[in-house]
Amino acid sequence: MSSPGFTAASPTLPQLPSLPPLPSPSQSRFRPTPANYNPPDDQNPDFAQESSTASWTSSIARHCKHGRVSKAVSEFTRMRASGIQPNHITLVTLFSGCAHFPSQGFLLGRALHGYARKLGFDSRNVMVGTAVIDMYSRFGQLGISRLSFDHMEIRNKVTWNTLINGYIRNGEFEEALNLFDEMPERDTVTWTVLIDGFVKKGKFEEALEWFRRMQSSQTSPDFVTIIAALSAVANLGAFGLGLWLHRFVSKQNFRDNIRVNNSLIDMYCRCGCVKFACEVFDEMPKRSLVSWNSIVVGLACNARAEEALSYFYAMKSDRFVPDGVTFTGALTACSHAGLVDKGVEVFETMTRVYKISPTIEHYGCVVDLYARAGKLKEAMTVVETMPMKPNEVVVGSLLAACREYDAADELAEKLIERIFGLDPSGDFCYVLMSNIFAGKGKWRRASNVRKKMKDLGVRKRPGISSIEVDGTIHEFMAGDRSHVEATSVRAMAELLSLDASRFDDSSLHFYELCEFY
Structure with a gap:
């Protein structure tokens, strides 16, 4: 109409x-x-x-x-x-x-x-x-x-x-937003355009705020709106709001919509609740390739390797042909489980049986597979022979392994020049390289890396911790005093620290202390 x-x-x-x-x-x-x-x-x-x-x-x-x-x-x-x-x-x-x-x-x-x-x-x-x-x-x-x-x-x-x-x-x-306010009459599509637009631009909190306003306006969302909201929840890790959305979906006529269920699977996996993700998948009346990819990749990223591989092999019985995303999930699962031989077999199956050309993501999984298992020479061989230029993620996984294995000094040296040529403006590899040298007492080398960062104008991005309270996401950085409740948070942290020091660790566990308060 x-x-x-x-x-x-x-x-x-x-x-x-x-x-x-x-x-x-x-x-x-x-x-x-x-x-x-x-x-x-x-x-x-x-x-x-x-x-x-x-x-x-x-x-x-x-x-x-x-x-x-x-x-x-x-x-x-x-x-x-x-x-x-x-x-x-x-x-x-x-x-x-x-x-x-x-x-x-x-x-x-x-x-x-x-x-x-x-x-x-x-x-x-x-x-x-x-x-x-x-x-x-x-x-x-x-x-x-x-x-x-x-x-x-x-x-x-x-x-x-x-x-x-x-x-x-x-x-x-x-x-x-000014044009939105001027609009004489709004419908579901109008609100969805706004919410989905914020999600695509990475403004997830704003997207959820406008979703709440949509609910207050008595405008009923459609499945496209729900998919956008679930994407925002997944990116923020707002598990409580995700549960509310799932309950809302279960009462709508699009509760069996494949795209909505795929988004629910992705949301639960990214929030770390793989049990609910599996329940959504198992209860789906119909599935698509995206459904299988979502559960395989989601389980793999949550270190549930055996379950991920189980779904990977089960999809063939459902007459679905795996694609590049499916194999990325399977390779990630093998990497987390330390299944080197199985991972190599999966990679060869992808190229020889399914004729899928490996992308940099696939090669990165193989590098990570070898690196986690301590096979750094094999990992370096993959980096040197892959048909495309490795990115900072590939080199970063190898560097992370160098930090864990003492015999990796020579390999770390080889990676330095690659780091400087990959992403001069990125901070991750510089910080990791500096920490490797500092951890081994090579202070001069660590200082040189930090000097290089300073000369290039590269600054370490602060890590952010977040917590969801009553459906609201609160973010904190080290030494951050900008939060409106910063004073109360610090006072409570000091009180917990003081009281914890009164007890012997062997006589009172942390969760018991939390229950005490």
Whole structure:
């Protein structure tokens, strides 16, 4: 059902910037043709039988779908040369093609807008006007998007949602919220655009705050809203809110939605509650490949190697073919369990049986597999022979192993130059290298690494601890006094420390002390 239209006021508005014109038929490489010309199409024999707007639009849409925007515009030029007038569907198709392939469509889209504006399509047709707004927002030209929005005579909810989404996509959160407040009528899609936009930009707390406001507004979320909220919960580790969302989902008609259940599995695994994740998976009436990947990877990342491998082998009986993500989970499971031979077997099965080309993630798992088992030479061999340049994660896993094994000094030396060439602005490898030297009493070497960090302007990022209390996430850093309850937290920590010192460790366990309070 189409959204209701809103009649816009007609204030005095600034003129839209002048746009380059479309090439005229005489300027194109195609000569003008009679009005009864039928464009050839080898793939569709019926196309030559009917010279109509729908036929031309179908051909243009096919080019846009496959990213051939230039050819789509050339076809549009031929359409005009043949005397066939485009309709709003033709223009929406072209604007959408330009929006999704900006490298080709940036200049062509501006020219098309000039043509549409000349005919009045962009201001009087809500679908064309909305497509123009979306195109410019994807180009990052929000000023023109807003001008186009203001010049539209009729707007609907899709128009408002498109501009709000464009603002959020480009990081203009204040403008998005101002437009949200101006919107005459909001629906589930409007709230979802806002929540999902915050999630995609990594602003998870803001996403959950707006989800709470959506609940207060008595607007019912759909499954897309729930997926966005679950993603925010998973990234924050807000287990309590995740449980509430699961209870909410169980009462809705989309409780058996595969995508929602996949998100629940991911959320529980990332919150460390693999038992609930397995229960959700086992109770799913239907599963997808993403379902299997979520449970395999989730169990592997929680060091439940045997269970992860069990699901990995069980998916074949459900007639699912593992992909690269599945094998990443299986390799991670082998790495955590120290199953070196099994991990090598899984890697060879992936390449030889399933013909999957290994990515840097797969090679990183193999390096980690050898490194955790103390086979540092084999791990270094993988680093040196892998077909792509190793990243800081791959080298970091090998460096972490060097810190645990005393006989790794020579290998650590070889990795220094690689570290400096990988990510000069990253702090992880520098800090780890410095700690390796300091742990072995090589203070001069440790000092040199820290001096190198200082010269490059690299600063150690502080670690953050977080805790969920009554559905709210509280974050702390070492020495942090910015939290509103910092004074109370420190006072309680000092009290616990004082009282703990009165007891002998053998006579009172920590959990008993907690119960005492």
